[in-house]
Amino acid sequence: MKIYIRDGVIVEKGQEDRLVDTGGLVALPGLVDLHTHLREPGREDAETVLSGSRAAALGGFTAVCAMANTSPVADTAGVVEQVYRLGQEAGLVDVQPIGAVTVGLAGERLAELGAMADSRARVRVFSDDGHCVHDPRLMRRALEYVKAFDGVIAQHAEEPRLTEGAQMHEGTESARLGLTGWPAVAEESIIARDVLLAAHVGARLHICHVSTAGSVEIIRQAKARGIRVTAEVTPHHLLLTHELAGSYDPVYKVNPPLRTERDVNALREGLRDGTIDIIATDHAPHAAEDKECEWAYARPGMLGLETALSIAIHVLGQDWELIADRMSAAPARIAQLANHGQPLRPGSPANFTLVDPAARWTVEPHGLASLSHNTPYAGMVLPGRVVHTYLRGEQTVADGKVTK
Numbered sequence: 001m002k003i004y005i006r007d008g009v010i011v012e013k014g015q016e017d018r019l020v021d022t023g024g025l026v027a028l029p030g031l032v033d034l035h036t037h038l039r040e041p042g043r044e045d046a047e048t049v050l051s052g053s054r055a056a057a058l059g060g061f062t063a064v065c066a067m068a069n070t071s072p073v074a075d076t077a078g079v080v081e082q083v084y085r086l087g088q089e090a091g092l093v094d095v096q097p098i099g100a101v102t103v104g105l106a107g108e109r110l111a112e113l114g115a116m117a118d119s120r121a122r123v124r125v126f127s128d129d130g131h132c133v134h135d136p137r138l139m140r141r142a143l144e145y146v147k148a149f150d151g152v153i154a155q156h157a158e159e160p161r162l163t164e165g166a167q168m169h170e171g172t173e174s175a176r177l178g179l180t181g182w183p184a185v186a187e188e189s190i191i192a193r194d195v196l197l198a199a200h201v202g203a204r205l206h207i208c209h210v211s212t213a214g215s216v217e218i219i220r221q222a223k224a225r226g227i228r229v230t231a232e233v234t235p236h237h238l239l240l241t242h243e244l245a246g247s248y249d250p251v252y253k254v255n256p257p258l259r260t261e262r263d264v265n266a267l268r269e270g271l272r273d274g275t276i277d278i279i280a281t282d283h284a285p286h287a288a289e290d291k292e293c294e295w296a297y298a299r300p301g302m303l304g305l306e307t308a309l310s311i312a313i314h315v316l317g318q319d320w321e322l323i324a325d326r327m328s329a330a331p332a333r334i335a336q337l338a339n340h341g342q343p344l345r346p347g348s349p350a351n352f353t354l355v356d357p358a359a360r361w362t363v364e365p366h367g368l369a370s371l372s373h374n375t376p377y378a379g380m381v382l383p384g385r386v387v388h389t390y391l392r393g394e395q396t397v398a399d400g401k402v403t404k
């Protein structure tokens with residue numbers, strides 16, 4: 001297949017100023033991540049906008065949405081504009097800042113949602129991710145506020161009173177290991193409440209990192225009733241299970257926690273039937289001092305950008321149409337990123353990635369572009385490799401190497 005490009009846009013044959021021959025590679029629209037932690041400002045030792053952009057481009061992404069739990073928190077126009085500008089300067093993927101729902105993620109007062117929406121960063125997705133917006137009145141107000149510009153609240157669904165001191169999934173393994181459990185109902189009760197609030201307000205709700213079979217069922221029913229809810233699942237919740245905590249290796253500590261095989265199967269089924277709209281990485285880099293310590297003290301979270309596509313291929317098979325929808329078109333739609341997630345045809349921005357489906361590679365934590373090394377896939381041999389990535393016709397990855 002040949003892709004004809006002019007001024008960063010895909011054009012008809014004969015109108016191009018450059019030509020990309022895909023050879024034997026699979027061409028996918030540039031992947032879009034709705035849930036990325038870049039750690040800048042504040043923890044540039046763990047990740048920066050530039051290092052995270054490199055990891056994203058290498059993973060086949062052309063756009064990532066940067067979560068607001070930075071330091072300072074992205075709860076003002078000033079901070080989201082700074083993150084946006086750093087992304088443009090890095091020039092490897094479009095970095096779309098997510099704004100905080102509440103000031104300082106403290107869950108007490110609404111942040112300046114309108115000012116962030118009107119800023120140069122044009123924020124449309126708001127989230128207190130890392131924390132749940134657990135006050136129902138505040139959640140209602142936030143939904144009402146973003147409805148005006150068809151924005152969306154992305155909820156980290158975790159009833160805090162049910163997860164105090166929680167270390168892992170509450171079940172057979174937590175009982176065996178003697179660790180405090182994070183019960184499925186802590187997630188499900190918030191999702192159930194929030195789909196009802198979204199229905200009441202008539203606003204858009206997005207559920208971050210869905211991890212349980214019960215959550216899938218609630219979202220399925222809400223969608224059947226016409227409620228405007230979308231949902232994401234992470235690569236790790238599609239593959240890994242709670243027994244891994246038995247190793248006491250904090251690389252497997254994550255929020256929400258790894259669940260059971262039954263949950264994994266329900267998440268896969270939900271992703272296939274569209275109950276779960278997208279795969280989002282929840283790329284959560286952590287410095288060695290915060291991760292290579294005792295389980296109870298380790299921060300939750302794992303890397304995801306450079307391995308997401310391979311895990312998707314591993315879990316879903318080479319179903320390119322499904323992968324393009326769940327990892328590009330649908331997340332771009334949810335985030336209102338009009339220049340991403342478009343099919344590769346004349347008129348679309350030339351944002352795409354070329355993948356060698358036959359290649360296999362071994363995950364090397366220190367071989368990744370991220371400044372942190374907390375990948376749960378170390379030593380695993382994964383299918384599918386990103387060879388080239390293009391952002392608006394400019395090559396960001398060439399022969400598996402980032403160009404900047």
Ligand SMILES: NC(=O)N[C@@H](CC(=O)O)C(=O)O
Nearest residue numbers: 037129130254255284300301
């Ligand atoms: N997923 C995690 O375990 N951690 C995330 C926060 C979050 O996504 O809740 C982080 O910022 O490190």
Ligand SMILES: [Zn+2]
Nearest residue numbers: 129130156208
């Ligand atoms: Zn979260």
Ligand SMILES: [Zn+2]
Nearest residue numbers: 067129130282
């Ligand atoms: Zn997150």
